[in-house]
Amino acid sequence: MEHLIIACSDGRLAEPLKRLRATLGIDGADHLLVPGGPLLFVRPGMERRVAMGCITMQIDTGGVRKVVLVSHQDCRAYERALGGLGFDQREILARDLRRVRALVENAFPALDVHCYLIPWRENDGGAAFGDAEPVD
Numbered sequence: 001m002e003h004l005i006i007a008c009s010d011g012r013l014a015e016p017l018k019r020l021r022a023t024l025g026i027d028g029a030d031h032l033l034v035p036g037g038p039l040l041f042v043r044p045g046m047e048r049r050v051a052m053g054c055i056t057m058q059i060d061t062g063g064v065r066k067v068v069l070v071s072h073q074d075c076r077a078y079e080r081a082l083g084g085l086g087f088d089q090r091e092i093l094a095r096d097l098r099r100v101r102a103l104v105e106n107a108f109p110a111l112d113v114h115c116y117l118i119p120w121r122e123n124d125g126g127a128a129f130g131d132a133e134p135v136d
């Protein structure tokens with residue numbers, strides 16, 4: 001597969017990720033789904049090495065050329081890792097996405113890396129994930 005989507009394993013993301021693939025015109029993709037998604041790459045030591053090893057494996061065996069990093073609001077893995085996300089969670093998630101993009105681009109210069117953030121929206125109609133938004 002040409003695309004590798006790295007996202008949180010949270011089952012509630014199935015629909016938002018499906019919509020993102022449709023928006024990007026991605027027919028099929030490889031996935032790396034772990035709690036927190038890109039979070040794993042900003043964790044120290046072993047966790048990061050395992051995450052980078054997964055990408056290496058997926059490039060070598062699957063022909064990946066483009067990586068799509070996806071983080072989401074209301075992420076329990078993030079809340080647990082950071083002891084709560086507070087009001088600036090968008091900033092924290094966007095900052096980590098940029099850090100992981102730089103990390104992956106440095107390690108794999110041939111890859112094209114893009115970042116997206118799935119927002120959690122609460123309004124009169126209830127609460128749900130919105131459409132993924134690009135992070136520059």
Ligand SMILES: [Zn+2]
Nearest residue numbers: 008010036075
């Ligand atoms: Zn999550």
